[in-house]
Amino acid sequence: MGVPFELNTMIVTKGNETREEENLFKLTKEGYRLYPIDIPIEVHKTIDSESIGTAVILKVEWEREKTTIIYRLNSLNSTN
Amino acid sequence: MGVPFELNTMIVTKGNETREEENLFKLTKEGYRLYPIDIPIEVHKTIDSESIGTAVILKVEWEREKTTIIYRLNSLNSTN
Amino acid sequence: MGVPFELNTMIVTKGNETREEENLFKLTKEGYRLYPIDIPIEVHKTIDSESIGTAVILKVEWEREKTTIIYRLNSLNSTN
Amino acid sequence: MGVPFELNTMIVTKGNETREEENLFKLTKEGYRLYPIDIPIEVHKTIDSESIGTAVILKVEWEREKTTIIYRLNSLNSTN
Numbered sequence: 202m203g204v205p206f207e208l209n210t211m212i213v214t215k216g217n218e219t220r221e222e223e224n225l226f227k228l229t230k231e232g233y234r235l236y237p238i239d240i241p242i243e244v245h246k247t248i249d250s251e252s253i254g255t256a257v258i259l260k261v262e263w264e265r266e267k268t269t270i271i272y273r274l275n276s277l278n279s280t281n
Numbered sequence: 282m283g284v285p286f287e288l289n290t291m292i293v294t295k296g297n298e299t300r301e302e303e304n305l306f307k308l309t310k311e312g313y314r315l316y317p318i319d320i321p322i323e324v325h326k327t328i329d330s331e332s333i334g335t336a337v338i339l340k341v342e343w344e345r346e347k348t349t350i351i352y353r354l355n356s357l358n359s360t361n
Numbered sequence: 362m363g364v365p366f367e368l369n370t371m372i373v374t375k376g377n378e379t380r381e382e383e384n385l386f387k388l389t390k391e392g393y394r395l396y397p398i399d400i401p402i403e404v405h406k407t408i409d410s411e412s413i414g415t416a417v418i419l420k421v422e423w424e425r426e427k428t429t430i431i432y433r434l435n436s437l438n439s440t441n
Numbered sequence: 442m443g444v445p446f447e448l449n450t451m452i453v454t455k456g457n458e459t460r461e462e463e464n465l466f467k468l469t470k471e472g473y474r475l476y477p478i479d480i481p482i483e484v485h486k487t488i489d490s491e492s493i494g495t496a497v498i499l500k501v502e503w504e505r506e507k508t509t510i511i512y513r514l515n516s517l518n519s520t521n
Contacts, residue, residue, distance in 0.1 A: 202408050203367035204317045210450045237284050264340040287443035290370045290397050317370050328442050364477050397444045420504040
């Protein structure tokens, strides 16, 4: 009778993000994930790759065992 | 640099819910609230009032320091 | 790079609790579980059995993929 | 009837940590805080200061509206 969650501290896109606007992206992940909202976090393409920049999550949605986030990409790391 | 949220174990409507469909309701609360999704929980009109029935939350959204839930009211307590 | 945990809304003892004092009990469960602390929650022996009473969790510990709680059993349901 | 938590993504010591062993530290913070356990996170002396290194939290305890963590400091940033 518990609800499985995963605490996430960064965004790992795996290239699945879609651009909504200028620097606003949407990403859906499997399972219920608890993300830090409203504060800057790192964005990675894969878990093992370097950070591609920082973003702020503006919205989190949990439904049907999926989590969808809307995030604003704030800065890109120059080497990327 | 933390994100305040509130762990909630029941739905307290305060009469602010809106009916979306037959037995499907929508409720927006202040702040970020972590609700048990997909499992039956109690619904109360106020914190101190008796349970009016049980519901299952189908969707939770966090945005702009508000939490919106969609829930299906499953059973009404007969004394109500 | 996420941390799996389970949101729990009640205590399910499965008979594994140990008595620490008068009405104070200790229970260790597998995995990391987020429990409502400091507020009354239901205690069940199994997920499907009736509530045996209400308790307030006073302490929660996460370590080595286990969760240990200390709870005070407040009231016993009379039919038990 | 909710339980206030704060989602934390890093350790901010404010110099309040105590050394338990070689590179093992203990830190108590006000309120209930949800920390990522078992994975590397950044350690800062203050919110605004540079990271002083990375650590892995080995234990989290919530009791009496305080959170105590035990963490292993893994690497120190060379410029510190």
